[in-house]
Amino acid sequence: MRQVIIENPVINSPFEEPRRHFQFDDEGITDVIVQQRRESGYFVPIARPRSKAGGAKQLVFDTEWTADRIEPNRMVNDIRRKVKLWREGRYTADVTSVTARLLQHWQNPARARRLFFCQIEAIETLIYITEVARKYGDNWIENEIRRANEDANPGLFRIASKMATGSGKTVVMAMLIAWQTLNKIAQPHDARFTDSFLVVTPGITIRDRLRVLLP
Template sequence: MAKSIDKLIINSPHEEPKQHWFYERENRDFYIKEGRRPAGYVMATPNSKVFDDPGIFVEIDTVNQIRPRVKAWREAGYPGVTGITKRLLDHWQDPEERKDRRFFFCQLEAIETIIWLSEAPAADKVGIDIKGDGGEIERWCSKMATGSGKTIIMAMIIAWNFLNKVTNPTDARFSKYALVVAPGLTVKSRLQVLYPTNENNYYEEFNIVPASLMDKLRLGKIAIHNWHTLAWDTQDKIDTKIEKGY
């Protein structure tokens, strides 16, 4: 047991975590626990008034159900995926292609999970219920830490969609159009690397797309906008719609 952590990093960024720091809230102690930390978040203890409330850890059940299924699917060789998807997955993990720039485990797992949701056999996803908001657009979120390479994941998602759609135009699971919404002008400028025609594009910079497929990738269309250009309704208009039951 320890009151503080003397060595924060205890796993390789290129492998699935094998252990994690566990916080025992009753004794306010840390210790290393074998296995991966469950996905979850800490919320305040109800009615607590102490300044150092350790909180309550709440697991995210859906994520914890999906993780082992994606792992089993990975170990089985990604059954159910298209030829293009398999080629990309192999390319992203090929030791010969990744000598200088290996992707982090969290990056590979993020794109694998999105692909799994789209392409894995239906039997693999029985019991997985991702709640929507009732709209026509299906919303998936890949939550990653600052500095873990989210822009690379965006490039992977775009490449996976574009290359599959150009190769199989009738496959409705994919699109050759992508809208990227930035939270600010600074971020928008940094996201220009998502354009395949950009001199410093990530597809070539990080070897995300094999050179022989770059021409196909460029057949897709990308639009990158700052959020304020989407012409959101004012709060007054939103309130009026709510009052009218729209």
């Protein structure tokens, strides 16, 4: 695999939807910039045997990042497109008045500390699935999620937001709690919302950091 030096890897604003990305080819990452957002995908590792002492063989994974190993996350990409259409269309007209006010508050340009686009998109996606999708005939989203849940862990319905390290996951957790709680207070009988939350962490250090979520 060739070595590519990218002088400035930051080619998008963190406050706007990504518009450019570096292209991968069959030899790996390149310095060629593609003028569009990179679609969600993952690299498929290829297992190959490696000999150990004594003649035994052990499987190891070849993790070279090349274009031929990219597998698109089709469902994620489809949902992204739906959320984008909603964002550029009726947007706050399709949600509860509480949710509309929160979306306006989170995206207020006068905020002292602006939120990243990925944070806004994460909460928008959860809002779309919960409040909007059925209005546009997108029941397939929840159906697909429920089908995946049944295959992985029957009886426990889960929706996950996958975000990169340092992208502000704790803030999104706070946004989610605020969105759900305030809507539940406004509409106590609406089963789409809750005011009870369980925060699970991998250890006491992370648990202590997440105390910022306490009201």
